[in-house]
Amino acid sequence: MPRLGMQAVKGTITLALPLIALTVIAELFLPAALARLATLYLIYVTAVVGMQIYSGNSGIISFGQAGFMALGAYGSALLTIQPAVISTSLPDLPGWLAAIAGGQSLPVGMAGALLLVGLVATVFGLPLSRLGGAAASIATLGFLVIVHVTLVASTDITRGSQTFFGVPRGVSAFTALVVALVAVAVARLYRGTRAGLALRAAREDEVAARASGVNVVRERFLAWVLGGLVSGAAGVLLAHFLGAFSPKDFHFNLTFLLMSMLILGGISTVSGAVGGTALIVVMVDLLRRLEGGAEVLGLQLPEVFGLTDIGVGLVILAVMYRLRDGLFGLREVDERLFPEPAAAAAPVAPSGATDQVSLTVEGVGRRFSGLVALEDVSFSVRPGLVTGLIGPNGAGKSTLINAICGIVPPSSGRVLLNGTDTALVPVHEIPSRGLGRTFQNIRLFRNLSVLENVTVAADAVAGPGEDSRAAAMAALAVVGMQGLAARPASSLPYGAQRRLEIARALALRPSFLLLDEPAAGMNPAETDALIAVLRQIRADHRIGLLVVEHDLKLIMRLCDHIVVLNKGQMIAEGPPEHIRADPAVIEAYIGKRRAAA
Numbered sequence: 114m115p116r117l118g119m120q121a122v123k124g125t126i127t128l129a130l131p132l133i134a135l136t137v138i139a140e141l142f143l144p145a146a147l148a149r150l151a152t153l154y155l156i157y158v159t160a161v162v163g164m165q166i167y168s169g170n171s172g173i174i175s176f177g178q179a180g181f182m183a184l185g186a187y188g189s190a191l192l193t194i195q196p197a198v199i200s201t202s203l204p205d206l207p208g209w210l211a212a213i214a215g216g217q218s219l220p221v222g223m224a225g226a227l228l229l230v231g232l233v234a235t236v237f238g239l240p241l242s243r244l245g246g247a248a249a250s251i252a253t254l255g256f257l258v259i260v261h262v263t264l265v266a267s268t269d270i271t272r273g274s275q276t277f278f279g280v281p282r283g284v285s286a287f288t289a290l291v292v293a294l295v296a297v298a299v300a301r302l303y304r305g306t307r308a309g310l311a312l313r314a315a316r317e318d319e320v321a322a323r324a325s326g327v328n329v330v331r332e333r334f335l336a337w338v339l340g341g342l343v344s345g346a347a348g349v350l351l352a353h354f355l356g357a358f359s360p361k362d363f364h365f366n367l368t369f370l371l372m373s374m375l376i377l378g379g380i381s382t383v384s385g386a387v388g389g390t391a392l393i394v395v396m397v398d399l400l401r402r403l404e405g406g407a408e409v410l411g412l413q414l415p416e417v418f419g420l421t422d423i424g425v426g427l428v429i430l431a432v433m434y435r436l437r438d439g440l441f442g443l444r445e446v447d448e449r450l451f452p453e454p455a456a457a458a459a460p461v462a463p464s465g466a467t468d469q470v471s472l473t474v475e476g477v478g479r480r481f482s483g484l485v486a487l488e489d490v491s492f493s494v495r496p497g498l499v500t501g502l503i504g505p506n507g508a509g510k511s512t513l514i515n516a517i518c519g520i521v522p523p524s525s526g527r528v529l530l531n532g533t534d535t536a537l538v539p540v541h542e543i544p545s546r547g548l549g550r551t552f553q554n555i556r557l558f559r560n561l562s563v564l565e566n567v568t569v570a571a572d573a574v575a576g577p578g579e580d581s582r583a584a585a586m587a588a589l590a591v592v593g594m595q596g597l598a599a600r601p602a603s604s605l606p607y608g609a610q611r612r613l614e615i616a617r618a619l620a621l622r623p624s625f626l627l628l629d630e631p632a633a634g635m636n637p638a639e640t641d642a643l644i645a646v647l648r649q650i651r652a653d654h655r656i657g658l659l660v661v662e663h664d665l666k667l668i669m670r671l672c673d674h675i676v677v678l679n680k681g682q683m684i685a686e687g688p689p690e691h692i693r694a695d696p697a698v699i700e701a702y703i704g705k706r707r708a709a710a
């Protein structure tokens with residue numbers, strides 16, 4: 114069984130059992146109205162799980178799922194509509210469509226509809242995947258609006274805003290259950306795959322994910338299409354459940370309902386999608402009865418217009434106020450019930466370092482508007498040695514590290530990694546070519562476990578069939594953190610967070626490791642431990658280290674070679690004893706007058 118496959122199977126079974134039990138009870142023992150409610154619940158589960166696949170893993174709130182449901186519904190409806198009603202309900206159907214429309218079975222309708230959904234998701238997903246955060250959310254809203262307006266405007270095909278009728282009804286709770294179970298299994302499996310973990314990492318920190326080898330655009334695209342297909346399948350079911358519908362059934366009200374379900378349960382987990390949907394379906398059903406003026410304990414209550422929407426809104430507000438991550442939190446139910454056994458560490462992963470590797474900075478300059486942050490800096494980081502990069506505040510050290518990694522491309526000059534100009538390589542490919550890094554301001558995937566943080570990087574360089582969790586454990590062992598593998602990264606003390614960043618970079622099996630102020634905020638004992646770790650990395654892995662640090666004692670103890678920057682320019686380079694005595698360095702650090710004194 115592949116690495117997270119077993120957990121996904123456990124997760125699917127944990128969620129499947131209550132769904133199966135509910136379906137059996139509803140179909141065999143409950144009145145027809147409640148059996149219909151159970152079927153509707155299962156359809157919503159599929160739709161919300163589709164939303165969870167994209168939004169939960171990418172962190173981008175999607176307004177688009179109702180659009181996919183609409184495409185699924187109309188796609189399947191056109192293929193399966195009763196032939197007898199086509200001439201009356203769709204008299205102006207274009208010839209090419211009339212040739213295939215009507216009379217098909219539900220499975221054919223489903224297949225055709227998913228083809229349409231997949232096609233549209235692909236076309237829209239290509240530009241959408243380049244966006245993140247609020248911009249991407251707004252783009253998904255644009256998608257919903259485009260789908261809605263297109264459906265309303267295509268009167269010959271959809272009957273416009275009028276009701277589309279004549280769709281064969283054939284969705285029992287059992288049919289809806291089968292599709293819901295497939296949706297849950299897909300979502301639960303996806304979450305554990307390399308792609309799912311990489312996207313969750315990008316959700317936590319896009320810059321750090323790219324620096325760990327994640328192709329963020331590709332992962333967002335995959336989740337968008339996969340989530341779209343799952344929600345599209347829910348649309349097909351809803352069409353055949355209702356038998357008649359119009360575009361407004363797949364617009365803002367449905368979007369709000371699906372979002373409420375996911376947010377209430379917890380956007381991060383499939384368990385949250387399934388549980389949140391159950392709560393909202395029950396709540397909406399009860400509130401609708403009250404809204405219509407129900408009789409409670411012999412008392413006739415008045416009709417209260419809008420009670421359902423207001424009630425759902427208030428419940429969401431209350432839950433968000435107390436539980437930001439929803440009722441189910443950040444971990445799947447199965448991850449709490451049956452935690453995974455710790456992975457065995459692989460033999461220490463070999464680094465990509467050999468004496469043939471090279472990292473050369475050639476005349477690098479960088480301007481920010483008028484400000485010259487770097488000017489004509491040239492030096493080499495040597496394999497198997499520690500190079501220190503020092504300089505006063507604002508000297509350009511972090512800018513240089515970012516220029517080397519491709520995050521801030523140089524305005525002039527170039528960085529050659531094994532002879533290749535890094536500016537010509539996509540940022541997410543630079544890590545797998547041998548460059549690992551840490552950040553001045555720690556950038557961890559805070560809501561992932563310690564092991565998952567490192568596995569993201571190990572995945573980026575793992576060959577087919579290679580166990581990246583074992584490789585990640587080996588990297589954690591190097592920094593003495595294998596005992597903390599299951600802890601959420603955000604719960605670690607400061608020093609351990611810095612060591613975790615080093616482990617994550619090591620899991621890339623780098624030839625060169627760039628450390629931006631690794632000892633910042635550490636106490637003397639933590640700094641000593643860090644120096645021991647870095648010495649071990651140099652000795653055991655033959656990695657070339659480039660260390661930016663303000664702690665000059667650490668630099669002098671650790672480094673074989675030092676490069677000094679001041680005001681963007683390289684003012685000295687050489688072994689520690691040479692740098693310590695260099696007048697230009699002394700002047701840069703303590704000022705001209707005191708240096709002369």
Ligand SMILES: Nc1ncnc2c1ncn2[C@@H]1O[C@H](COP(=O)(O)OP(=O)(O)OP(=O)(O)O)[C@@H](O)[C@H]1O
Nearest residue numbers: 481484486504505506507508509510511512513553
């Ligand atoms: N994105 C940016 N936009 C504009 N100016 C920037 C940007 N990044 C850095 N700078 C400027 O470039 C100069 C060099 O900054 P940098 O952070 O590289 O220095 P540093 O040596 O790492 O400093 P410190 O030791 O304080 O971290 C500073 O004047 C800084 O304000």
